[in-house]
Each structure stands twice: as C-alpha cells, then as structure tokens.
Amino acid sequence: MRDAFVEALTELTAEDPSVVLVTGDLGFGVLTDYAARFPDNFVNAGVAEQNMTALACGMALEGARAYTYSIANFPTLRCLEQLRNDVCYHGATVTVVAVGGGFSYGQLGMSHFATEDLAIMRAIPGMTVVAPSDPWMAYELARQLYRTGGPAYVRLDKGKAGLPAGPVELGKVRTVREGEDGVIFATGGILAEALAAADLLADQGISVAVVDVHTLKPFDESGVRRAAKGRPIVVTLEEHNIAGGLGSAVAEALLEGGAAPRKFRRIGLADCFPEVVGDQDYLRKAHQLDRNAVVAAFREEFAFQ
Amino acid sequence: MATALLQQDDSLALALRLRRHVVRMCKLGGSSHVGSCLSIADIVAVLYGEVLRLDPLRPDWTARDRFILSKGHAGACIYAALAERGFFPVSELADHYRNGSKFSGHVSSKGVAGVEFSTGSLGHGLGVGAGMALQLRRLGGGQRTFVLMSDGECDEGSVWEAALFAAHRRLGRLCAIIDFNKLQSLAPVADTLALEPLGAKWRAFGWRVVRIDGHDHAALRSALATPSAADDRPLCVIADTVKGKGVSFMENQVLWHYRVPAGEEFAAAMRELGADA
Numbered sequence: 074m075r076d077a078f079v080e081a082l083t084e085l086t087a088e089d090p091s092v093v094l095v096t097g098d099l100g101f102g103v104l105t106d107y108a109a110r111f112p113d114n115f116v117n118a119g120v121a122e123q124n125m126t127a128l129a130c131g132m133a134l135e136g137a138r139a140y141t142y143s144i145a146n147f148p149t150l151r152c153l154e155q156l157r158n159d160v161c162y163h164g165a166t167v168t169v170v171a172v173g174g175g176f177s178y179g180q181l182g183m184s185h186f187a188t189e190d191l192a193i194m195r196a197i198p199g200m201t202v203v204a205p206s207d208p209w210m211a212y213e214l215a216r217q218l219y220r221t222g223g224p225a226y227v228r229l230d231k232g233k234a235g236l237p238a239g240p241v242e243l244g245k246v247r248t249v250r251e252g253e254d255g256v257i258f259a260t261g262g263i264l265a266e267a268l269a270a271a272d273l274l275a276d277q278g279i280s281v282a283v284v285d286v287h288t289l290k291p292f293d294e295s296g297v298r299r300a301a302k303g304r305p306i307v308v309t310l311e312e313h314n315i316a317g318g319l320g321s322a323v324a325e326a327l328l329e330g331g332a333a334p335r336k337f338r339r340i341g342l343a344d345c346f347p348e349v350v351g352d353q354d355y356l357r358k359a360h361q362l363d364r365n366a367v368v369a370a371f372r373e374e375f376a377f378q
Numbered sequence: 379m380a381t382a383l384l385q386q387d388d389s390l391a392l393a394l395r396l397r398r399h400v401v402r403m404c405k406l407g408g409s410s411h412v413g414s415c416l417s418i419a420d421i422v423a424v425l426y427g428e429v430l431r432l433d434p435l436r437p438d439w440t441a442r443d444r445f446i447l448s449k450g451h452a453g454a455c456i457y458a459a460l461a462e463r464g465f466f467p468v469s470e471l472a473d474h475y476r477n478g479s480k481f482s483g484h485v486s487s488k489g490v491a492g493v494e495f496s497t498g499s500l501g502h503g504l505g506v507g508a509g510m511a512l513q514l515r516r517l518g519g520g521q522r523t524f525v526l527m528s529d530g531e532c533d534e535g536s537v538w539e540a541a542l543f544a545a546h547r548r549l550g551r552l553c554a555i556i557d558f559n560k561l562q563s564l565a566p567v568a569d570t571l572a573l574e575p576l577g578a579k580w581r582a583f584g585w586r587v588v589r590i591d592g593h594d595h596a597a598l599r600s601a602l603a604t605p606s607a608a609d610d611r612p613l614c615v616i617a618d619t620v621k622g623k624g625v626s627f628m629e630n631q632v633l634w635h636y637r638v639p640a641g642e643e644f645a646a647a648m649r650e651l652g653a654d655a
Binding site: 093113116118119121123124126127128129130131132133134135136137154155158159162163 | 487495496498499501504508509511512513514516535536540542543
C-alpha cells in the first residue's frame with residue numbers, strides 16, 4: 074500500500090513540480106529513489122514532526138502541494154496542534170501520510186500502534202480522512218486527493234483486502250459484497266477479515282453484505298444509510314479504538330438519518346492499550362477484531378432476532 | 379487619514395500611535411497582554427514603517443515580504459500597524475475582542491487583510507516561516523520572511539526544531555526576532571527557564587545573531603536591513619526590550635501581562651502617551 078502511494082506521488086511530482094515531500098527522517102529504501110530523482114522536492118525535516126508539519130504548511134501556503142510522511146502516530150498525534158492550528162485552520166494543501174495503520178507494526182509495541190488516529194483526525198474541521206483497503210486503492214485515492222486539494226490524512230496499512238482493482242470514488246462507500254441478512258462496514262486493510270467473515274457466515278446460511286468505507290471524512294452518510302437499509306443487523310469493523318472511529322461515524326449516520334438498524338454492533342479495540350506484541354493477524358485475533366469475532370457477533374445478534 | 383502610506387512618516391511617531399492604539403484597544407475590549415504589545419511597538423513600527431515590502435492595496439501581492447507574529451497574544455499591535463498602513467480603517471480597531479469580531483485576541487488572518495498567518499499557541503511561527511522561506515527560495519523569489527517571537531516562546535521545543543532546520547538549509551532570507559523583555563507569564567524568564575546566554579544558543583545553532591536595544595529605532599533599522607547575499611545563515615535579532623514600554627507603571631511588571639487598563643489607570647496611561655483618554 075505504501076509503495077503504491079509512493080508510486081502515485083512519484084508520478085504526481087513528475088507532472089507537477091509544486092509537489093513536495095517532507096519526511097520526518099523515515100522512508101529508508103522507500104523514498105530513496107524519490108529523493109534521488111527529485112532532490113528539490115524532497116525535504117528531510119529530521120526527527121522533528123512538529124517542524125515537519127509546520128514546514129509543509131508554510132510551503133503549501135506559498136503554493137506547494139505538500140505531503141508529510143512518517144509512521145504510525147508520529148505525523149498525527151505528535152504534531153496534532155500543527156495540524157489543527159496551522160494546516161487545517163489555514164486550509165493548507167498538506168496531505169499527511171501515515172505508514173502503519175492499526176497493528177501494521179505489531180511487533181514494535183504500543184508506541185507504534187495507530188489506533189486512535191481516525192477518530193482524532195476526523196475531529197479536526199477541514200481534514201479529509203482516508204484509509205484505503207488495497208494498494209491499488211491507495212494509488213487511486215492519492216491521485217483523487219491531489220485533485221481535491223486541502224488538508225488530508227491518509228492511513229496506509231500493511232495488510233490488504235486483496236480485491237481486484239475497480240472503481241473507487243473519494244467520499245463514497247463501496248459495496249464489495251451483496252447480502253440480505255446484515256451488513257459489515259469496514260475500513261482499511263481489515264476489510265479482508267470482513268470478507269472472510271461473510272464467507273464463513275454464508276456457509277452457515279447467513280447472507281451479509283460487505284461495504285468498504287475507505288473515506289472516513291467527508292463521511293458518506295447517505296451511502297451508509299442505503300447500504301444498511303432493509304438489513305436488520307449492522308456490524309462495523311475497524312483496526313482502531315472503539316471510540317470515535319468508523320463505528321461511531323456509522324452510528325451517527327444511521328441514527329440521525331432515522332435509519333437505526335434492529336441490531337447494531339461495533340467491533341474495534343476495547344478502549345485499551347495492547348500490552349503484548351505480535352504480527353497484525355495475531356493482534357487482530359488477540360483483540361477480537363478478526364473474522365471469528367465478526368461471525369460471533371452476527372450469530373449472537375441473529376439468535377436474538 | 380488611515381490610508382496614508384508611511385514612507386515619509388517617522389517610525390517614532392508610528393510607534394507612539396501604535397502604543398495609543400493598543401492601550402485603547404485593551405481598554406475597550408477589556409483585554410490583556412497590553413504589556414506584550416507595548417514591548418514590541420518599536421519593532422513593529424520599524425518593520426511596518428520601513429522594512430517590510432507591502433502593498434495595502436494588494437494584501438496578497440506575491441512579491442511582498444512575509445511577516446508572522448508568532449507571539450500571537452500581541453495581535454492588537456499588528457492590527458494597529460495594519461490599520462495605520464491602510465489595510466483597513468483605523469476605526470475598525472474598536473471591534474477588537476467584541477462579540478462577533480474578526481479581531482481575535484490572538485492574531486488571526488481570517489477576514490483581516492494583511493495578516494499573513496494566524497497564531498496564538500506559541501512555537502508555531504518559526505517552523506511555518508521556515509517553510510515559507512524555503513518555498514519562496516525554490517520559486518526564486520527575493521522576498522524575506524520575518525517571524526517575531528517572544529522570549530517565553532523559546533521554551534517551546536518546536537522553536538529549536540525550526541532553528542536547527544533553518545540553519546541546516548541556510549535560509550538566509552529568514553529573520554527571527556526575539557522580543558526579549560525578560561518577563562513571561564508568571565515570573566521573570568531567568569526564574570522560569572533561564573534562556574541566557576541566548577545569543578550563544580542561536581549562534582551555536584548556526585544562526586547569525588545581532589543583539590540590540592529593541593526600542594532604538596536606528597539599531598532596529600540597521601539590524602533588520604537586507605542581509606548581505608554572501609551570508610546565507612538565517613538571522614536572529616535579539617531585541618532587548620522592556621515589557622510595558624512607554625507607560626511607566628506598566629514597565630517591567632508581570633501584572634501587566636494580564637491586567638486590563640481601565641479607569642484612572644487608562645487615563646494615566648494615555649496621558650503618558652500624550653493622548654486624550
């Protein structure tokens with residue numbers, strides 16, 4: 074996903090010299106070719122995320138299309154006020170690229186788990202928030218965000234859904250599987266677990282739709298309501314804390330739209346900090362964010378109907 | 379008339395008018411930070427009166443010099459300078475702090491012609507200024523970028539992140555000005571987090587450092603003059619100032635960081651500034 078995004082960024086820089094990439098001293102091997110090819114467009118701010126973000130903002134206000142690049146929480150939480158006061162208040166065209174959404178860096182420990190980013194980025198006025206589910210989508214959304222301009226946050230996962238490339242539109246949910254008994258909304262690479270859960274449920278005679286919510290903001294409220302309509306069980310799945318992320322956004326859209334489902338269940342990290350490490354799959358299982366958790370949620374809700 | 383340009387004006391006279399404006403604005407709005415505004419009045423008068431390349435008729439003129447007030451709490455002084463330079467009528471200054479006003483206590487660019495950047499949280503301006511200076515250099519422009527900071531602001535780590543970067547990238551068109559009035563919010567700087575030797579710190583970070591009396595207009599003029607092209611280090615002007623300068627009972631008093639000039643105090647302040655209350 075990361076490489077696909079950098080590929081898009083490389084093409085955009087070749088097309089438009091106003092594109093600049095400001096990294097917080099990360100991207101070894103990933104940004105090396107970019108830095109060699111575009112020395113004037115590449116800025117290493119050092120291990121200084123507040124300044125990385127402020128620099129990108131200053132450059133953007135002078136006409137650059139700026140991208141900041143770092144991993145996990147460093148380009149978001151470490152410099153949150155620079156994003157809020159400098160970038161978003163001034164509407165600067167700065168795209169924040171975070172490599173390592175959720176448990177992508179599962180062995181590195183909680184400092185490197187991006188599990189509150191979506192909620193916090195979503196809460197800043199003017200910020201577009203995107204979490205692609207596949208590399209091809211990261212590429213495509215990079216190009217669409219470039220055309221849109223303004224402040225944006227892109228969360229790139231190590232995991233991926235593995236779906237073939239298809240049409241995707243910034244700000245519009247994408248139904249990737251049809252079903253009548255319920256619907257699973259998922260965001261980011263964990264969409265793979267939602268699809269696997271739908272397969273398992275189909276084996277048990279439960280037919281569920283799967284919807285990819287790759288854009289958390291602006292939130293496609295009407296698209297979410299349409300996808301939930303007539304489906305009695307709605308489940309959300311995110312590799313993110315339960316507070317304020319996808320599940321919250323879906324709940325807000327459904328309740329305010331008068332489209333409350335009969336049963337609603339959010340699956341996410343249970344408002345805790347993981348204290349053990351492991352790979353992304355291991356941590357999903359350990360925190361009940363995997364396919365089995367989704368299946369269990371459906372079976373419980375289905376039994377109550 | 380507010381729209382008169384100041385080329386022929388005397389920066390000392392402008393500084394006096396700025397002091398009257400800020401005392402009146404703080405009184406009318408019931409607002410604080412009057413001491414911080416008085417502290418920078420001479421720096422701002424020399425900048426807006428003589429140094430900055432600006433065009434009030436074209437606030438977004440590409441060739442303008444960039445100025446960021448990073449110590450946003452002294453915004454009243456910048457609004458006053460912009461009004462004096464004709465960016466908007468002086469009469470609008472009375473809106474400062476009012477309900478529905480665009481003239482916020484901390485300087486905001488939203489709807490206010492001539493304000494380059496909104497600040498209020500300390501430690502943001504220098505990094506943004508460095509980004510502006512870097513991009514302006516990429517585009518081949520000769521504009522200068524000025525960032526006016528407070529001494530207490532130098533407690534913020536982000537200031538030093540930006541200081542490292544600007545020197546590393548040899549941003550010779552970037553100028554940081556530190557309003558070194560030696561008083562911060564609760565107590566003297568020396569009793570809070572000692573900054574001295576301040577010049578040596580900036581020099582060690584790779585900056586060219588000039589230390590001057592921040593109320594001496596000739597010294598300010600000379601320190602802020604266009605730097606030689608041969609020296610591509612960023613410039614740090616450390617301006618030794620007096621908080622509350624110009625109103626005797628406000629000078630060097632922590633109290634006047636927050637106190638609102640009202641009643642007899644307001645009248646006395648205006649008398650000292652040679653104006654009617």
